[in-house]
Amino acid sequence: MxxxxIDMAILAFSLIFAWYIRFETSLLPFKNNWGLNYYLMFLLFILPIYIFLYYSSGLYRPHRTKSIASESITIVKINVIGLLLLITLLYVTHLVNFSRYLLAMFAISSTTFTIVERIILRKSLRFIRSKGFNIKHILVIGAGDLGKKFACKIKQNEYIGYNIIGYLDDNIENGHKVLDSKVIGNINDLVHVILTNRIDKAVITISPIHYKVIEDIVDTLEKYGVEAEIVPDYYRYFPANPYIDLIDDMPIIKLRYVPLDKSFNHFIKRILDIVLAIAIIIITSPILVLTALMVKISSPGPVIFKQERVGLHRKEFNIYKFRSMKVQDEKYEKYQWTSEDDHRKTKFGSFIRKSNIDELPQLFNILKGDMSLIGPRPERPHFVDKFRDEIPKYMIKHYVRPGMTGLAQVNGFRGNTSIKKRIEYDIYYVENWNLKMDIKIFFMTFIHAFRNAY
Structure with a gap:
C-alpha cells in the first residue's frame, strides 16, 4: 500500500520535475510552453500504466530476501517498457505537441527517483528488522550441517528479520547451542512445539535420504496450518507449485504458493471487499431491518446469533447471522450440525436459511476484517480440530480469509455434502486465486443461492 x-507520487513529481527542467530553465532549447496543467492531464494515463507494469513485474511482492540491485534492474526494464507504451499512446492519439525533451527527462527522472525511493525504503525496513522489529519467528527442523549453514545465513543477513526460536533434531541433545539458538526437542515434539510457541514458518534442513521423516514432517506442519519451507533439494515432496526464494546464495523453496500472500493482491482484494460490502449493506438495508424485526417478533431471544469460527491464520472470531433457531445451550450447540429437518429451527428461521438471508450480517464481519466476500467457508473450532485429524491438508484453507461464499459452495458443496471435496475446492482457491475467479464466484453465488441451503 x-x-x-509513493510510486504514484514519484511519477507525478517526475513529470513536474521534467516540465520544470524543460521550460523553466535554460538547459534545453526553448519551445512554446503548453503549461503545466496540460502535461499533468497525462497522469490519467501514466499512473495506471506504470502501476500495472510495476505490479505485473512483481515489484509489490514482499522483498525481505531480494537484493536491491535486482530490484533496480527490474525498475529500469519496466520504465523502458512504460516509456515505449507512452510514446505509442502519443503517436496513436496524434498528440504531437508533447515535448520530446520533457518525455526523455520524465523517463530518466522517474527511473532514478523510483530506484532511490526503493533503496531508501528497503534499507529503512532492513534497519528496522535488524533492531528486532517486524520479525518472523522460525522453527528449524534439523540442527546438522545444513541447519547450521542456514543459521549462519540468517545471522549474516539480519535485515531479513528472521528469528530462529529453536531447532528440532533426533541426533542432538536438548540444550545444544547452534549459534544463537538451541535444540528444543526432537522431531516427535513437533506438535507440542507448534501448540506452545508462536511460529510463523518452519524450515526443514534434513538430509533428503530421510525422505519418510520429511513426508511426516510436511504432513504435520500442514495439518496444523504452519507454512513449510525446505532448504533444497526435495523436489519429489512438493505438494503444489513451489515458490523459490533466495537468502544470499541459498535457495529456499516455499512448498505451497499462495497468491494472496502478495501484498498488492491482498490490498486489492481487501479494498474490493470493503467497497462491495458497503454497497450490499446499503442495497439490502430494507431487508436487514425487516428481517431483524421478524426475528424479534417470531421467537424470543437476540436478533443476531454469534458463533465462534476459525479464520485467517487459525485465529478464532465471532461470525454474525440472523438467529434462525430457538435459543439453546451454547455448550451443546457448538457440537451439532444443522440438518434439513432440524427441530431447533423456527418457522421464519427456515425461510431465511433457505433464502440465505440469515447470512447477510456477515457483511459486517467483512468490514471488521474477519472475513472476505469470497473465500473458504469458516468452521467451528470443534469441527476444525476433528477435520484436521481426518482430512489431509484441511488446515491449508486458513492461509486466506474465510468468505461468505466460495468456490466449493458455488459447485454445490455446502450443507450435508462431502467435506473432502469441499477442501479440494478450497485448496484450489488458495493456490490459484485471482480477481477473475472472485468475480466468477460472486455471480455464480446468485445462481446457486438456494442449492443445499437448510
Whole structure:
C-alpha cells in the first residue's frame, strides 16, 4: 500500500520535475510552453500504466530476501517498457505537441527517483528488522550441517528479520547451542512445539535420504496450518507449485504458493471487499431491518446469533447471522450440525436459511476484517480440530480469509455434502486465486443461492 502511493507520487513529481527542467530553465532549447496543467492531464494515463507494469513485474511482492540491485534492474526494464507504451499512446492519439525533451527527462527522472525511493525504503525496513522489529519467528527442523549453514545465513543477513526460536533434531541433545539458538526437542515434539510457541514458518534442513521423516514432517506442519519451507533439494515432496526464494546464495523453496500472500493482491482484494460490502449493506438495508424485526417478533431471544469460527491464520472470531433457531445451550450447540429437518429451527428461521438471508450480517464481519466476500467457508473450532485429524491438508484453507461464499459452495458443496471435496475446492482457491475467479464466484453465488441451503 505504501509503495503504490509513493510510486504514484514519484511519477507525478517526475513529470513536474521534467516540465520544470524543460521550460523553466535554460538547459534545453526553448519551445512554446503548453503549461503545466496540460502535461499533468497525462497522469490519467501514466499512473495506471506504470502501476500495472510495476505490479505485473512483481515489484509489490514482499522483498525481505531480494537484493536491491535486482530490484533496480527490474525498475529500469519496466520504465523502458512504460516509456515505449507512452510514446505509442502519443503517436496513436496524434498528440504531437508533447515535448520530446520533457518525455526523455520524465523517463530518466522517474527511473532514478523510483530506484532511490526503493533503496531508501528497503534499507529503512532492513534497519528496522535488524533492531528486532517486524520479525518472523522460525522453527528449524534439523540442527546438522545444513541447519547450521542456514543459521549462519540468517545471522549474516539480519535485515531479513528472521528469528530462529529453536531447532528440532533426533541426533542432538536438548540444550545444544547452534549459534544463537538451541535444540528444543526432537522431531516427535513437533506438535507440542507448534501448540506452545508462536511460529510463523518452519524450515526443514534434513538430509533428503530421510525422505519418510520429511513426508511426516510436511504432513504435520500442514495439518496444523504452519507454512513449510525446505532448504533444497526435495523436489519429489512438493505438494503444489513451489515458490523459490533466495537468502544470499541459498535457495529456499516455499512448498505451497499462495497468491494472496502478495501484498498488492491482498490490498486489492481487501479494498474490493470493503467497497462491495458497503454497497450490499446499503442495497439490502430494507431487508436487514425487516428481517431483524421478524426475528424479534417470531421467537424470543437476540436478533443476531454469534458463533465462534476459525479464520485467517487459525485465529478464532465471532461470525454474525440472523438467529434462525430457538435459543439453546451454547455448550451443546457448538457440537451439532444443522440438518434439513432440524427441530431447533423456527418457522421464519427456515425461510431465511433457505433464502440465505440469515447470512447477510456477515457483511459486517467483512468490514471488521474477519472475513472476505469470497473465500473458504469458516468452521467451528470443534469441527476444525476433528477435520484436521481426518482430512489431509484441511488446515491449508486458513492461509486466506474465510468468505461468505466460495468456490466449493458455488459447485454445490455446502450443507450435508462431502467435506473432502469441499477442501479440494478450497485448496484450489488458495493456490490459484485471482480477481477473475472472485468475480466468477460472486455471480455464480446468485445462481446457486438456494442449492443445499437448510
Amino acid at each position: 505504501i509503495f503504490v502511493c
